[in-house]
Every structure is written in structure tokens, then in C-alpha cells.
Amino acid sequence: MNSIIDDPSLASAGASRMHWFRERMPIVAELNHWFQEEQVLQGKTIAISMHIEPKTGFWIEGLLAGGAAHIYLVGCLGTTKKDTAAYLASLPNVTVLAKEADQYDDHKRYLKMVMANQIDLFLDNGASLILAHHELQPGWNPIGANEETRTGKLLIKKKGVQPEYPVIVIDDSPLKQIFENALGVGQSVVDGFMRTTSLLVGGKKVLVVGYGYCGSGVAKKFRGLGATTLVYDVNPIQLLNAKTDGHLIGELHDLIPEADVIVTVTGTFNVITEQHIPLFKEKAILANSGHYGFEINVGELKKASKSVEVVKEGIERITYAEKSIYLLHQANPLNLAGADGNPIEIMDMGFGLISHAAYRILTNVESLQPGLQPVPEDINHTISKRFVDLLQ
Known part of the structure; x- marks a missing residue:
């Protein structure tokens, strides 16, 4: 599957813009290194629905370093940064489906394209992937999923969807609520x-x-x-x-x-x-x-x-x-x-939560229950302590 983006020629500009963010996201940097050493994503196919901007790009670099076989990245409506999308699409084993002016019908089309592939892990935002999987019934389940937002949690409940796999709701973390x-x-x-x-x-x-x-x-x-x-x-x-x-x-x-x-x-x-x-x-x-x-x-x-x-x-x-x-x-x-999203330090913490939750799903899914559940308390404590150290 080929990427669908605005302008592939912006890849070098997108790569250049990454430097500022890499230097200011120490939690993600540490987790990216950890994922590379552990190879926890070795051979796994990951579907991500996320705002496509440089902080997201740095986090995705770590998923690739962790051995991901392929990443399908679907953008969110109205928030895609064209240069970041081009940079990520230039990386091996990444398919980016996102244009700056995408409408909801485009978003739904991209999700259908992704569901034609068997996915091991959903890293979701707004429940796009989870709801598409429920609607399309592709005949397979992921090992598990994260859901980033309150909107996504509300939509899953409103539509009566009961996933047969664990879904860790990042928005239920007090770190997400209070800080992000x-x-x-x-x-x-x-x-x-x-x-x-x-x-x-x-x-x-x-x-x-x-x-x-x-x-x-x-x-x-x-x-x-x-x-x-x-x-x-x-x-x-x-x-x-x-x-x-x-x-x-x-x-x-x-x-x-x-x-x-x-x-x-x-x-x-x-x-x-x-x-x-x-x-x-x-x-x-x-x-x-x-x-x-x-x-x-x-x-x-x-x-x-x-x-x-x-x-x-x-x-x-x-x-x-x-x-x-x-x-x-x-x-x-x-x-x-209208801007560059949440402050870098805040998203460093936020992506840290997502990475830790993904690690738990892939290495100890037996400790989780099917359906919606909060971030495990030990993950909240780990990220909190590291965030405090960085603010000293």
C-alpha cells in the first residue's frame, strides 16, 4: 500500500524540523532506546491513528527501532503537518494516510484500507481504529489497543462496542487528565x-x-x-x-x-x-x-x-x-x-504513557482484561517519577 500524503518533496524539511523535538523529549528518547534494545515490537504490525506532527514523528521512530514490521499511520482531521507526514512516509516500513485537508469520508476510506491488513496493535486516537474494526469485522482481533482520548472512550460506549481485546484508555490516567x-x-x-x-x-x-x-x-x-x-x-x-x-x-x-x-x-x-x-x-x-x-x-x-x-x-x-x-x-x-499542539514536555510524558501501555499489552497481555480499562497504576507511577526528575 502506497502512502497518501500532500507532498513527498517536503520530506527533507520534515526531517530537519525533527531535531528540535528529539532534543526535548527525554522520556520518549529513553523509551525509544529501550524498545530498540528489547525489540519488543519485533515482527509486529501496528496501526496508529494520531495527530501527525513532529512529536508524534519522534515517538514513531522508536516504534520502528523496536522492530515493528510495518506501521500504518492514519492522521486526524485538520491537524496533519504536511512536512511531518512526508518525512514519516519516507521511512521504510511506514505507510502514511493523511492529507492536510482530509474530510471525514477520506478518513473512513483510509481506515478501511488499513483494516484489509491483519494488525497486532492499535494505538488509537478518537477510537477511529477500534470503531472501524468493529464496523468492518475483518475476521481478526489485535492483541490489544490504546485509546488516547475521552472522545474515543465516549464513542466506544455510545456505540455499545465491547472489544474482545484489552483497550487501555490513556485518558483515564491522572497524568493525562491533570497535565496533558x-x-x-x-x-x-x-x-x-x-x-x-x-x-x-x-x-x-x-x-x-x-x-x-x-x-x-x-x-x-x-x-x-x-x-x-x-x-x-x-x-x-x-x-x-x-x-x-x-x-x-x-x-x-x-x-x-x-x-x-x-x-x-x-x-x-x-x-x-x-x-x-x-x-x-x-x-x-x-x-x-x-x-x-x-x-x-x-x-x-x-x-x-x-x-x-x-x-x-x-x-x-x-x-x-x-x-x-x-x-x-x-x-x-x-x-x-492553528499551532503546534501541546507543549513538547507534556507530549513527552503523554507518549511515554502510550509506549509503556503498548509494552504491557505486547509482553503481559494476560494481566489485562478484555475491554476498556485504565492505565495500570505502576505505569502512572513510573512516568510520574521520571517527569518529576526532569522538572527538578
Whole structure:
């Protein structure tokens, strides 16, 4: 199977950009060396669904060094860095299926192509591989899988999928929740907003829809830069948490008319739809930080409009009879579509969790149960101790 990417000639540029990241990811560097010595992936075929950017690239280098026979890499929607995709596609035994402007139908097609091969290990993000395997029923099961996100876990449960193989949910790790989600996503989403819009954050009213770990981090960072932060969540406990954290809370239909900026961070779909158009403030800015852009029903918003115009890279003006609003990066995850994703140190830890969990699946699957389960506690402790050492 040949790779499907934007521009193979960008491979050298992608390779050059890797140097900065390799030097700043010591946990992944150690694990890559460990995998090479142990050859734990010897002969294994791995399918990965992940945001394709340099931090991911360095981690994948370690999987190859660990003896992987072949890696099929499917990108996530709207977050593929073309030079990284080209670099990875240039490596032996790697097939990359990802273009920058891929739509959901492209993503589904790539997954079908991957499922035509027998895979030993799924390293998943948004449950793309797990759900495709369930839907297509290829006649084989992987040894096990990781799932990176809350969105993926929710989708697996919503669709009633009960995998017959172990699925370690990385998002259930307190390390993922506290550090990657609250700390990392908070910083990277604000970074993506500032790079995309070049606007001052201070003084704006920012509505964060969803106050889980990611949403709380996003709201905290916007507030720290001087924004007035509004929060909505369907869970009253989360709303109470937001209130005691110092944010303004209320019903969604009351908060939307106040907001200069709206950011969805829920892990679910159709949070912002056509019904909210009358509520938007003139020149309101809409963005998404959830794994899928479907949290904002972009199709409905555009269908109801008079016109849609690209006014700047990553910014569309959607005009209605009575107002215009702005959509950032077609509602793809703002921190990656508009910037370089989570901080390097945070993803060093995050990929460390994924590698350790993959090692457990391949070397001691008997210790795991079929179906969804949290990261084993000893792995959390190992990564925590190493992360503390690096921060000293």
C-alpha cells in the first residue's frame, strides 16, 4: 500500500524540523532506546491513528527501532503537518494516510484500507481504529489497543462496542487528565487562538463549553491573560467547579449572546448548531478544541448563511442576514490546526504513557482484561517519577 500524503518533496524539511523535538523529549528518547534494545515490537504490525506532527514523528521512530514490521499511520482531521507526514512516509516500513485537508469520508476510506491488513496493535486516537474494526469485522482481533482520548472512550460506549481485546484508555490516567489535558491543552489552545487571530485576549468574553480537564485548562489560561471567562457544562458538578474556580456560569442560551469567543471542549457532537445562530453576538468567533470538529455543526451553520468567505488563513467569515460570525480552522482542533499542539514536555510524558501501555499489552497481555480499562497504576507511577526528575 502506497502512502497518501500532500507532498513527498517536503520530506527533507520534515526531517530537519525533527531535531528540535528529539532534543526535548527525554522520556520518549529513553523509551525509544529501550524498545530498540528489547525489540519488543519485533515482527509486529501496528496501526496508529494520531495527530501527525513532529512529536508524534519522534515517538514513531522508536516504534520502528523496536522492530515493528510495518506501521500504518492514519492522521486526524485538520491537524496533519504536511512536512511531518512526508518525512514519516519516507521511512521504510511506514505507510502514511493523511492529507492536510482530509474530510471525514477520506478518513473512513483510509481506515478501511488499513483494516484489509491483519494488525497486532492499535494505538488509537478518537477510537477511529477500534470503531472501524468493529464496523468492518475483518475476521481478526489485535492483541490489544490504546485509546488516547475521552472522545474515543465516549464513542466506544455510545456505540455499545465491547472489544474482545484489552483497550487501555490513556485518558483515564491522572497524568493525562491533570497535565496533558488541563495544563497542556489549556496552553496550546490559547496559543492556537493567538496565532490564528493575532487578537488581544485581555478584555474579551470567552465562553468555554465543557468543563472537564481540558475545558478547565482552556478557561484558566484565557482568564490568566485577562479574558472574562464564561463556562457552560451539562453536568451541574462541573458547573459548580467552574463557579468556585472564578468563572461566570449559566445556561448556554444565556451565555452565547455575551461571548466574543466560543470554544467547545466537550468530547461530544452538535454542541453548537443552527439553532444558536440567532444568539451569536455580531463578529463572534467560534473555535473547537475537542478531538472532532463535529462539536460545532459547521454544515448547518454554513447552509443557513448568505455567504462564506475565507478572510485569513484559518479564518472564515460566515454571513447571515443580520450578522457575521467567524469560524477558526473549520472547527478542527485549534491547538493543532492553528499551532503546534501541546507543549513538547507534556507530549513527552503523554507518549511515554502510550509506549509503556503498548509494552504491557505486547509482553503481559494476560494481566489485562478484555475491554476498556485504565492505565495500570505502576505505569502512572513510573512516568510520574521520571517527569518529576526532569522538572527538578
